[in-house]
Amino acid sequence: IAVGIGHAVTGKKDLAVKPAVNSQAKTLAEMEDNWESFSFAPIRESQVSRAMTRRYFADLDNYAESDIVIVGAGSCGLSTAYILGKKRPDLKIAIIEAGVAPGGGAWLGGQLFSAMVMRKPADAFLNDLGVPFEDEGDFVVVKHAALFTSTLLSRVLSLPNIKLFNATTVEDLITRPAPTSADPHAVRIAGVVTNWTLVSMHHDDQSCMDPNTINAPLVISTTGHDGPFGAFSVKRLVSMQQIEKLGGMRGLDMRTAEDAIVKRTREVVKGLVVGGMELSEVDGANRMGPTFGAMALSGVKAAEEALKIIDE
Numbered sequence: 001i002a003v004g005i006g007h008a009v010t011g012k013k014d015l016a017v018k019p020a021v022n023s024q025a026k027t028l029a030e031m032e033d034n035w036e037s038f039s040f041a042p043i044r045e046s047q048v049s050r051a052m053t054r055r056y057f058a059d060l061d062n063y064a065e066s067d068i069v070i071v072g073a074g075s076c077g078l079s080t081a082y083i084l085g086k087k088r089p090d091l092k093i094a095i096i097e098a099g100v101a102p103g104g105g106a107w108l109g110g111q112l113f114s115a116m117v118m119r120k121p122a123d124a125f126l127n128d129l130g131v132p133f134e135d136e137g138d139f140v141v142v143k144h145a146a147l148f149t150s151t152l153l154s155r156v157l158s159l160p161n162i163k164l165f166n167a168t169t170v171e172d173l174i175t176r177p178a179p180t181s182a183d184p185h186a187v188r189i190a191g192v193v194t195n196w197t198l199v200s201m202h203h204d205d206q207s208c209m210d211p212n213t214i215n216a217p218l219v220i221s222t223t224g225h226d227g228p229f230g231a232f233s234v235k236r237l238v239s240m241q242q243i244e245k246l247g248g249m250r251g252l253d254m255r256t257a258e259d260a261i262v263k264r265t266r267e268v269v270k271g272l273v274v275g276g277m278e279l280s281e282v283d284g285a286n287r288m289g290p291t292f293g294a295m296a297l298s299g300v301k302a303a304e305e306a307l308k309i310i311d312e
């Protein structure tokens with residue numbers, strides 16, 4: 001990796017930071033019993049700052065035009081990203097997650113218990129990821145939900161064509177006119193409007209803090225069921241009169257809910273595919289509670305639907 005040479009603002013030569021030479025490369029075994037003589041390689045604070053900001057701003061520049069934006073990095077959004085990013089290294093995929101920590105509700109099972117349950121055939125997704133599980137017949141159990149989520153995250157983040165922007169909220173959708181004979185006011189979705197989440201949370205008590213944008217021919221929304229942040233895109237579709245009203249998530253019925261969510265994962269308006277529990281708000285589908293197979297397989301279906309649209 002090329003390391004830039006940093007200079008202090010004074011411009012004085014003696015403050016210049018030398019390029020790092022990896023002279024201190026050591027194995028962990030070599031460090032053992034040698035702590036008296038131990039020291040880290042040298043650094044200047046500005047090098048750390050530049051190492052982070054240079055990459056972040058390059059990513060902001062690069063992903064301002066993305067092929068696909070995924071809104072929400074919960075179990076469905078991350079599953080979608082995993083399948084898409086792996087299948088199609090040619091596509092540039094931005095994930096926008098409002099929280100600092102990606103993963104949505106998938107760090108624990110039901111009622112904050114550790115284990116995560118997935119009904120078959122979602123075990124196929126776990127096998128693909130390489131997450132071990134116990135087989136209980138019709139369903140499988142991962143010993144800790146965090147094992148699923150951390151493995152999925154590490155696979156997604158390792159893909160070179162995916163960038164996760166966390167602590168960033170999608171505040172609005174970019175639209176373009178796409179009139180049809182049935183609806184002269186119809187639009188297609190053409191990207192997202194973003195802001196730092198902390199800024200989004202303070203629009204009521206700060207004067208105008210304008211957002212940023214990402215253009216993309218396809219947005220996949222997986223923002224979960226209604227709540228402080230949830231069901232974002234589909235609620236916006238109602239207020240911009242692209243769908244008449246939301247069905248409203250119905251009560252818990254695991255059997256009905258999981259099949260419905262996977263089967264109904266689709267392009268809801270042109271340019272916007274919806275997956276995971278956000279769909280239950282559109283269609284008035286049941287919730288499933290703490291069983292996550294539908295989130296993984298809705299992600300697989302969302303990726304498939306997205307590729308059909310992208311390749312059209």
Ligand code: AHZ
Pocket residue numbers: 071072073074075076077096097098099102103104105106168169170171222223224225229230231232275276277278287288289290291292295
């Ligand atoms: O922070 C949210 C979470 O990580 C994020 N999000 C929501 N609105 C956003 C916005 N901009 C950016 N405007 C946003 N990010 O979206 C993520 C949603 O994750 P989730 O785990 O809530 O949803 P999911 O559909 O992936 O998984 C649902 C899991 C559930 S809920 C449920 C039940 O209530 O019965 N059962 C299951 C399995």
